[in-house]
Amino acid sequence: MKNLQHSTFTLERRSFGARTVERRAFNIECSRLKIFFLILLFATFRAPAQLPPQLPPGGLIQLQVAQPPVDNSPLPATATAVFDPPAGRAGEKTFYRVTVTATEPSVQWPKKIAAPAELKFGNGARGQMMQLLGNRYRPVTAFTYEVRPTAAGRFTISNFVVNVAGQPVKIPAANLEILPVNSPPSPAARELEVEASATNVFLGQPVRVRVLLPASPGNGIEALREVQINGGGVMTDKTSVRQAVETVNDGGQRKPAFVYEATVTPIAAGPLQLTAQAFTAGREFGGPVSITAPVVIRSGPPRYDLLVSEPLELKVRPLPTESELPGFTGAMGVFIADKPQLATNRIHVGEPVRLRVAFHGVGILSRFVPPAAPRSRDWQIIADPPPATGFTLIPLTDDVQTTPAIPFCAFNPAAGEFVDLTIPALPVTVIGNSLPTQLPAFDEAENQSASLKLSGLAPSPGKMVASLQPLQLRGGFIALQLVPAFGFLVLWQWDRRRRFLAAHPEIVRRRQARRSLRKEKVKLQKAMAAGDGKGFVQHAAEAMKIACAPHFPAHPRALVCGEVLAQLEDPRGAAGETVRKVFAAADSQFAGTPQTPADLLALHSDVMVVLNQLEGKL
Amino acid sequence: MRRFFLLILMLAMSRAGSGRAATNDFFASGITAIHNGNFLDAVGGFQKSVRQQPATGALVNLGLAEWQRGHAGAAILAWEQARWIDPFDERAAQNLKFARMAAQADEPQLKWFEAASVWLPPNAWLWIAGASWWLTVGALMLPGIFRWKKSGWLSALAALGFAVFLFSLTANVGVVSRTNIGFVLKKNAPLLLTPTRTGEIISTLNAGEPVRRQRTRGDYCFISSANGSGWIESKAFGLVAAR
Numbered sequence: 122m123k124n125l126q127h128s129t130f131t132l133e134r135r136s137f138g139a140r141t142v143e144r145r146a147f148n149i150e151c152s153r154l155k156i157f158f159l160i161l162l163f164a165t166f167r168a169p170a171q172l173p174p175q176l177p178p179g180g181l182i183q184l185q186v187a188q189p190p191v192d193n194s195p196l197p198a199t200a201t202a203v204f205d206p207p208a209g210r211a212g213e214k215t216f217y218r219v220t221v222t223a224t225e226p227s228v229q230w231p232k233k234i235a236a237p238a239e240l241k242f243g244n245g246a247r248g249q250m251m252q253l254l255g256n257r258y259r260p261v262t263a264f265t266y267e268v269r270p271t272a273a274g275r276f277t278i279s280n281f282v283v284n285v286a287g288q289p290v291k292i293p294a295a296n297l298e299i300l301p302v303n304s305p306p307s308p309a310a311r312e313l314e315v316e317a318s319a320t321n322v323f324l325g326q327p328v329r330v331r332v333l334l335p336a337s338p339g340n341g342i343e344a345l346r347e348v349q350i351n352g353g354g355v356m357t358d359k360t361s362v363r364q365a366v367e368t369v370n371d372g373g374q375r376k377p378a379f380v381y382e383a384t385v386t387p388i389a390a391g392p393l394q395l396t397a398q399a400f401t402a403g404r405e406f407g408g409p410v411s412i413t414a415p416v417v418i419r420s421g422p423p424r425y426d427l428l429v430s431e432p433l434e435l436k437v438r439p440l441p442t443e444s445e446l447p448g449f450t451g452a453m454g455v456f457i458a459d460k461p462q463l464a465t466n467r468i469h470v471g472e473p474v475r476l477r478v479a480f481h482g483v484g485i486l487s488r489f490v491p492p493a494a495p496r497s498r499d500w501q502i503i504a505d506p507p508p509a510t511g512f513t514l515i516p517l518t519d520d521v522q523t524t525p526a527i528p529f530c531a532f533n534p535a536a537g538e539f540v541d542l543t544i545p546a547l548p549v550t551v552i553g554n555s556l557p558t559q560l561p562a563f564d565e566a567e568n569q570s571a572s573l574k575l576s577g578l579a580p581s582p583g584k585m586v587a588s589l590q591p592l593q594l595r596g597g598f599i600a601l602q603l604v605p606a607f608g609f610l611v612l613w614q615w616d617r618r619r620r621f622l623a624a625h626p627e628i629v630r631r632r633q634a635r636r637s638l639r640k641e642k643v644k645l646q647k648a649m650a651a652g653d654g655k656g657f658v659q660h661a662a663e664a665m666k667i668a669c670a671p672h673f674p675a676h677p678r679a680l681v682c683g684e685v686l687a688q689l690e691d692p693r694g695a696a697g698e699t700v701r702k703v704f705a706a707a708d709s710q711f712a713g714t715p716q717t718p719a720d721l722l723a724l725h726s727d728v729m730v731v732l733n734q735l736e737g738k739l
Numbered sequence: 740m741r742r743f744f745l746l747i748l749m750l751a752m753s754r755a756g757s758g759r760a761a762t763n764d765f766f767a768s769g770i771t772a773i774h775n776g777n778f779l780d781a782v783g784g785f786q787k788s789v790r791q792q793p794a795t796g797a798l799v800n801l802g803l804a805e806w807q808r809g810h811a812g813a814a815i816l817a818w819e820q821a822r823w824i825d826p827f828d829e830r831a832a833q834n835l836k837f838a839r840m841a842a843q844a845d846e847p848q849l850k851w852f853e854a855a856s857v858w859l860p861p862n863a864w865l866w867i868a869g870a871s872w873w874l875t876v877g878a879l880m881l882p883g884i885f886r887w888k889k890s891g892w893l894s895a896l897a898a899l900g901f902a903v904f905l906f907s908l909t910a911n912v913g914v915v916s917r918t919n920i921g922f923v924l925k926k927n928a929p930l931l932l933t934p935t936r937t938g939e940i941i942s943t944l945n946a947g948e949p950v951r952r953q954r955t956r957g958d959y960c961f962i963s964s965a966n967g968s969g970w971i972e973s974k975a976f977g978l979v980a981a982r
Contacts, residue, residue: 470809518925519779519808519809553808553809553810554809555807555808555809556806556807556809556811556841556842557841558806558807560837560840560841573836573837573840574837575803575806575833575834575837575838576799576803576829576830576833576834577830578770578773578799578800578803579795579796579797579799579800579830580796581766581796582762582763582766582788582792582794582795582796582797583794583795583796583797583799583825583828584794584795584796584824584825584828585762585792585793585794585795585824586792586793586794586824586860586862587792587793588793588982589793589820589823589824589979589980589981589982590918590980590981590982591861591862591865591914591915591918591980592861592862592865593861593864593865593911593914593915594915594918594980598865598869601869602869605873605876609876609877609880612880612881612884613880613884615884616883616884
């Protein structure tokens, strides 16, 4: 690889011309620097006043004062063991306190302490703090047990050995003097008190817990250090700690006390027990403390005693999930949402727009969890980092006409219900990115020709169709094809019938005879109704001839009486007689003395019988 | 009976007339909106007009409004639909040529029988097939039925009808095949490996790119395009012969 470093040798042997150019360049650089510094000088007049960085009280001290180192020298650990108070009455509470000058993990503390049977051991606590000795911090670990003597007498917990960082350390013996029950009362053991702003709470509901150390007789007050609120299923928020010395109600008596207040959030449902532990620290107040009560702060070295409290029970109820609203992020409390404000309501696709939403709360606001950004197909939604509650919205399409509604709700523990705080949709106009409507065009010789452009608007709807779906995919057209198919089928059937009748002409003749016979019968009835005897016999004879003609076959007019009689079943019977009479009457019309109409009309029923008989043979 | 038929005929005519009147109303509202530069409302008006009764003019104008909104895919689809109704529509052809050049979109690659089907409107091929078939059947059957003399021109007519029928059959197959051609509506539409929302993205498709639908599964369609095959969301593309 080529070395890009310049050799200093060439710089030393620069030519005269190069020096002149460099001098000019240097002069230009100098003038530029002057202008730059002038701008800087005048810029200070335009610069706004800068606020000093806001540091918490005590933070400046931490920055300015060098922190003493932790004493990790291999000095042998020492231990003390006492009863506090060392004397009392039977049944009264006392504490067995052991202090070891070592870190807590290095002490292998026994699970059970050998003690007289009259001493009932209760709950124990352990804690570690750093004690300032000279210019070094030294760790101190304390073990505290609640002890209740059941009988009077002098009791001793003998010395025993524990292993501290691999070295045996002797815990000295401690004595306790117990007087009978009816003896005068002795000073009570010092212990912490725990109070909660609410003891019947919902899961996740923040609770303010106060740890109190009442003042000693003479209103002497001591600070507390390394305060811990113990208990499974709770989460302590140490960012909202408040310390004060104020007057409290202690068993109906108002007295000053050191108060340590923190927010505790239950994270498990059911009954929970809280206890507090802390080291007394004399006048070593850590952090800001507001003192509003008349107290005495004693001088002298502090005494680091690990104090504990009686347990406080919290009843934690689960949230009514059956009535949970969409968008629940765990926000607990009473909140009010302002009307959301959109930076602008006319944006382009892909252009971010700010949505500002402000929530106001009543009470503890530390547990407010802002609404989460929902997923949307048409919007990219980016939530501001908590605790901010705004959003950045980016439209992905111009089809949208409103911003997305952002579901959100909070649980109101006082009312025991969820409150809908959904951020409503706001009307917005999203403009799409326009496309070109004209393009330059070039011919084969790469010369610019008439530009390509879109057509104008169509002035009328133009050619219409019922549907874009083609007829090929619809059943209607197939059904339509059945019409010509049916027509051809009919034609084919007609042709077949015609051919059949051509082969069987007697069928046609019989059909024609039946048709003509029906007509003659009508005429016969008319003649009968009119009393026309002459016409009656004429039509009767004609009808008989028509009915018999297909059997020969012959034209009806060519037939005579004998041929009609030949078609009768019994030519010599009554029917034959009737035929003869009819034909005789018909022929006699051409005679000189025709028959009377009354005689001829009397043949009506007989004629009909004959005609029916003949028609039956057709 | 005659009165009944007359009543039905009048009802049908009035229904067709009212539908056409509504179509014209939507078309007019779209024209007004596009003149006012309100392309969103114009698209709405033309879409309603097309939904009422598809027409070439309404589709051409719908494509112009969509193009002005920046929706190249929707514009190309509208103009393709106009050409589907009337292959001789010059406005649609001109706009398609322009849009494909501006949006760098390809034309659909048609098979030979599909290319033949483009010559006439889709329904015309079916009418031609039906008419030529029955002409052939008639030319073969009617002389026998009516006992006409056998003549050469009748045989020639039957042969011609059958030839037209065979050709129109291929064009009809092409029409049916073209009903699966669609165009990508959204810009950078993802082509997925699986028909799921979280499916792996194979590639992205440009707006207006032609695709061919193979099969459908739920809200996704398996399509093939010049960029490969894969699953695409049904809403991300539109078929030319949409229902």
